[in-house]
Amino acid sequence: MKNLNAFKQKFIDKLGQFAKTVDRNKIIISDKARYYDGGQIYEAVERSSKNLGTIPDIYFVHQVDTENQDMVFGKYGALDALCDLKKEGKIRFTGIATHYFDVMLRAENDIRVDVIQGSGNILERGMLERICDFSANKGFILNKVYAAGVLINPFTPEELISGILHYPFSCALLGIGTISQADVAFREYTPVNFSFDSVIKRLQAGFEPICCTRCQRCKCPHGTEIHTIFRQYNYYHLGKDFWALKKLSLDIESSAHNCMTCTHTSCMKNCPLKLNIPELMMKISLLVKDRIEYDYRNLF
Ligand code: SF4
Ligand code: SF4
Structure with missing residues (x-):
């Protein structure tokens, strides 16, 4: 964190110096x-x-x-x-x-x-x-x-x-x-x-993406941020696996549990892509569980 702050300060100083060398009205x-x-x-x-x-x-x-x-x-x-x-x-x-x-x-x-x-x-x-x-x-x-x-x-x-x-x-x-x-x-x-x-077709060459556009029309009364979870799933497969797994593992289990017991599935009514949101939540939850168990096994 100390290094990051020092880096930011250096960048700001440089930007300030740069601003003095150009016509300020042009930037x-x-x-x-x-x-x-x-x-x-x-x-x-x-x-x-x-x-x-x-x-x-x-x-x-x-x-x-x-x-x-x-x-x-x-x-x-x-x-x-x-x-x-x-x-x-x-x-x-x-x-x-x-x-x-x-x-x-x-x-x-x-x-x-x-x-x-x-x-x-x-x-x-x-x-x-x-x-x-x-x-x-x-x-x-x-x-x-x-x-x-x-x-x-x-x-x-x-x-x-x-x-x-x-x-x-x-x-x-x-x-x-x-x-x-x-x-x-x-x-x-x-x-x-x-x-x-x-x-989506291009991404399918590497994995099965979730076809979410992040339009944020879906609302969950339990507060599950559906679009964020779907983003993390896609990013997991696109190279940010450590970051995504860390984020997903925080609450995917409870989100998926809520979906399993949800009777109204109101989120799906507003999804223009008609995604089966509870099913996808379950799939992500299982992926996270499997991956965490795999990592745990490989630790010992
Ligand atoms: S199925 Fe129910 S609990 Fe699951 S995200 Fe949709 S509204 Fe929320
Ligand atoms: S409404 Fe559908 S496409 Fe839009 S953010 Fe929600 S899940 Fe994704």
């Missing part, structure tokens, strides 16, 4: 902090400006979710503080960053929010398809175009970029660690509309 700097209370985010913005040596253009409240959203959007919450900072000229635009469609919708309907940041790619396209209905009066920044890197292998970066261009976002965030990755990111692309079936 947009965005920053974010995971503080939901007004006072804390106010201080975070002042710290960022000091480190950067310039003001951030857009400042996002990071990882707003269904649990913390009332604090963020409420009186004296982070969003109120960002509005004050904007009035004082300490930032130019306010932002909400989230992985949850309901939070995006709330941000879309809140006049205090200038920019929304959300995730999506050619596989997890459900939220992107739903934001097509949003009015175009706010900026929309898209992240996870490469799905945390897991889609680079079944697809080329060129395919992943051209495959999202027909969605109505203002700017996409792409991970760039090398010169060749920067070359790919800054090229000009023609939009390509990959059908969801063709994406």
Whole structure:
């Protein structure tokens, strides 16, 4: 953690130095902090400006979710503080960053929010398809175009970029660690509309994916985050097995148990892909159980 903070500080210092060498009007700097209370985010913005040596253009409240959203959007919450900072000229635009469609919708309907940041790619396209209905009066920044890197292998970066261009976002965030990755990111692309079936077919060369778009229309009264569990299952097979197993093992057993005893299966009524959600939960639960038992056996 100490190393990570040192790395972040080094990056911020470098960005600040870079900002001094270019025409500041030609670049947009965005920053974010995971503080939901007004006072804390106010201080975070002042710290960022000091480190950067310039003001951030857009400042996002990071990882707003269904649990913390009332604090963020409420009186004296982070969003109120960002509005004050904007009035004082300490930032130019306010932002909400989230992985949850309901939070995006709330941000879309809140006049205090200038920019929304959300995730999506050619596989997890459900939220992107739903934001097509949003009015175009706010900026929309898209992240996870490469799905945390897991889609680079079944697809080329060129395919992943051209495959999202027909969605109505203002700017996409792409991970760039090398010169060749920067070359790919800054090229000009023609939009390509990959059908969801063709994406699934490509993945089927390696495993049997769950055909979930992460549209988040399914709701579970027990609070099971169906789309997150299905994502973890797919990521498990796409190379993030350690990470996914760790996350899944936290509560997949109780989620699957709830599904087994669920009589209304209300989640399935809203799934446009008609996925058999309880059956899939059971399948994932068994996979996790088998894998944990296998690891345990190999330990001794
Ligand atoms: S089947 Fe019932 S318990 Fe399982 S996810 Fe759907 S609503 Fe929740
Ligand atoms: S399970 Fe169905 S409704 Fe739920 S996120 Fe996936 S595609 Fe959407």
